[in-house]
Amino acid sequence: MFSQLKDDIKSVFDRDPAARSWVEVLLNYPGVHAIIFHRFNHKLWQWNLKTLARWSSQVARWFTGIEIHPGATIGKRFFIDHGMGVVIGETAIIGDDVTVYQGVTLGGTSWEKGKRHPTLEDGVIVGAGAKVLGxxxxxxxxxxxxxxxxxxxxPESATVVGIPGRVVRQNGKKVVPFSDQQQELAKKMGFDAYGVADMPDVTAHxxxxxxxxxxxxxxxxxxxxxxxKQLDKNFKIEDAVALKDEDFAPIEESDQQNIG
Known part of the structure; x- marks a missing residue:
């Protein structure tokens, strides 16, 4: 357990350029305090001292602002940056070299017993305020x-954003939610289809x-x-007449009158 804690502390220096010394990290990093508490509490949980483990986890919550259920399984070199408001549920499983930021919730969507919380595999990064539920x-x-x-x-090596979360990048390549036909039409309309990847799903749909x-x-x-054209050989297909700024003047005047 102590070698694991040593790795946890070393990971801070790898992922936080503000960390300057071991003393500073041990004294001032609530994420480190929370994981030290959890390593101990998880052992109590495994030894079937569940009430004591829960009580100790609540002490850690009061002390750090981070709530980690003692039943959660957490791998090596876990780093919680800033930390305030992080919640990790009982059946969550976290792999090695995972990073989470403040306000993250690894929660459930069911009251049923059994696996209710997410599994984060190695190397996952969860941004501030994100909710991973289920x-x-x-x-x-x-x-x-x-x-x-x-x-x-x-999926692996994917980037997820938005509410609800959707994949916008995978294996270093942007994921575009439009067909080639839709993208071509969007260009004609002066609309950047790629920009929609950063919009909420309702807007994109x-x-x-x-x-x-x-x-x-x-x-x-x-x-x-x-x-x-078949009916009248003299029929010509002409481009639509381009609109000018003055064509919109009556509408703008009407809007101003309504506002006034």
Missing amino acids: PFTVGKNARIGSNAVVTKAV AIKALLDHQHAQDERMERMCGVL
């Missing part, structure tokens, strides 16, 4: 963005629907123009 697995080296709410499995509708309308217009 008995699923977050794959190795995955990244969960700040304030994300994740309720389903995350709405924009997808608009793009699909616009594409369908374009296809209908092309068919109509084709039929008209």
